[in-house]
Amino acid sequence: MSGYSEKNQIFIPPAELEKQVKFTSLVHTMLASRYPDSPKAFVHTYGCQGNVSDSEKIKGQLKKMGYSFVDSPEDADLVLFNTCAVREHAEDRVFGNVGALKPIKEKKKDMLIVLCGCMMQQKHIADRIKRSYPYVNLVFGTFAIHRLPEMLYTVLSRGKRVFEIEENAGTIAEGLPTERDRGAKAWLPIMYGCNNFCSYCIVPYVRGRERSRLPEDILAEARELVASGAKDITLLGQNVNSYGKNPDCGVNFASLIRQINDIEGDFVIRFMTSHPKDCTYELLDAMAECKKVARHLHLPVQSGNNRVLAEMNRKYTREQYLDLIAYAKKRMPDLSLTSDIIVGFPGETYEEFLDTVSLIKEVGYTSLFTFIYSKREGTKAASMPDPVSYKEKSKWFKELCDAQEEIAARRTASMVGKTYRVLVEPNDREGWLTGRTSGNISIDFEGDAALIGQFAEIEVTEAKTWILYGKKK
Ligand code: SF4
Known part of the structure; x- marks a missing residue:
């Protein structure tokens, strides 16, 4: 799989990846003795698709270690936030959400709290977590994802807090397990x-x-x-x-x-x-x-x-x-x-x-x-x-959004009466589905959930600025 060679050290050496497989099995054994039903993990991702993709690898590794996944931190034995550094607002939300974990952890002392991603790769952030959030167990940056089993092993076996923020030009770890949950x-x-x-x-x-x-x-x-x-x-x-x-x-x-x-x-x-x-x-x-x-x-x-x-x-x-x-x-x-x-x-x-x-x-x-x-x-x-x-x-921002709204409204109106091939996705509204066109435009239509994950031909019947409605041909 990997292009690792002595000359091309962008790739993580296979021996390092094998070492992590051994730690995976050690953690698995340790967790199996502590949690007769499988341990539960809550993974929340902030930011871009790159982070979402990293979280798929993080979840893949957690699953190999024995974790299954839950939808709320209250139900979890391990809570992991994969953070984003692109905007201040996203960082503030992370600090707020980490703060909100404190009372949960007070009731559930064994719960592990793990923070990773771009925000944690910044030294001043990792230092703040170390200082002000003593109940966080593990913090790692973007270059250490493949070492999650070893880091978790250290936390579990020695009860130590681990901070792994290495300076690095970047590597590629091929072959990590991946847990995908995006359907088609x-x-x-x-x-x-x-x-x-x-x-x-x-x-x-x-x-x-x-x-x-x-x-x-x-x-x-x-x-x-x-x-x-x-x-x-x-x-x-x-x-x-x-x-x-x-x-x-x-x-x-x-x-x-x-x-x-x-x-x-x-x-x-x-x-x-x-x-x-x-x-x-x-x-x-x-x-x-x-x-x-x-x-x-x-x-x-x-x-x-x-x-x-x-x-x-x-x-x-x-x-x-x-x-x-x-x-x-x-x-x-x-x-x-x-x-x-x-x-x-x-x-x-x-x-x-x-x-x-x-x-x-x-x-x-x-x-x-x-x-x-x-x-x-x-x-x-x-x-x-x-x-x-x-x-x-903020006034300029509104002016730009208003201008774009007019452009989008013209574009969606021009789609009425035309038929598009879409990939069918779930829709929150009962009895409704959403289809995504090749141009990445959503069309809502009524239909059977069995169509989810299939391609379908949808005729656009009505346009609102940001939403199109259609019917299956
Ligand atoms: S520096 Fe940031 S905005 Fe510019 S190309 Fe790279 S990721 Fe994109």
């Missing part, structure tokens, strides 16, 4: 880390340097997923467009999606996140020519103003971005485009913000992920002058 949908990580150092972003500091899995490992996993019933596979990475740059890879992202497209079976290929500076015509051609690749491109622009883009260290201009969009639309007229936008980057003026509004109108996005700038300690932007008040930024 699956995440497939193809690379980890980021080299871009966008000036507002903490990710390169907490997830290490960019490194790609070998194509043969990715293809083998994709084949397994398809064989086990996956119908919607999302390739994951912080910047998937620069896939394949480490030695021994020999394949770029465009070729990788062509190879996955060649795997037999009826399934959709999605990917995220793309970076405009690495998005090429070659990739857009591959998307257009591969039947299984979804007609959806999430291409975060962040700002429509060139000065702000330069300050963000994004390494493309508005004009280059719009050129890519024009080519993508030419090759795929039915393409659905989405993006991320930061409102109120330090030093941004209202006039510069208006360039973002004009850009979203020009592109015509299906939807946007919009955020008011959140200061991240340790990034370059954190030390930039930021004179505009939060209240003012």
